[in-house]
Amino acid sequence: MPAPKKKPAPKKKSAGKTSRPKASTASKAAPEEKAAETILKYLDEATGLLRSSIKTGASTTARGRQAACKKAHSLVSKASDSLTGILDFTDSTLHKVIKKIGS
Numbered sequence: 001m002p003a004p005k006k007k008p009a010p011k012k013k014s015a016g017k018t019s020r021p022k023a024s025t026a027s028k029a030a031p032e033e034k035a036a037e038t039i040l041k042y043l044d045e046a047t048g049l050l051r052s053s054i055k056t057g058a059s060t061t062a063r064g065r066q067a068a069c070k071k072a073h074s075l076v077s078k079a080s081d082s083l084t085g086i087l088d089f090t091d092s093t094l095h096k097v098i099k100k101i102g103s
Contacts, residue, residue: 046075
């Protein structure tokens with residue numbers, strides 16, 4: 001008579017590991033990353049405008065160079081405003097936390 005086949009013992013899960021999904025750090029940092037991408041986009045566009053007006057300085061008119069300068073200045077101002085908004089929000093949040101800790 002053949003020997004009965006033994007069933008393998010069920011594998012035990014280790015106590016240290018859980019199958020909970022971890023929160024992605026990308027989703028937490030999404031607003032900051034989005035703001036950084038927007039700011040970099042503004043600055044890249046401004047840089048491109050200034051480079052193109054410098055490279056083609058002799059062939060473009062003074063009016064065209066001034067228009068490129070104004071557009072670049074506008075883009076840098078937008079980037080600066082975005083940074084100011086982020087810093088103001090962070091500053092107010094820190095003040096709230098400090099008040100809660102002090103209370």
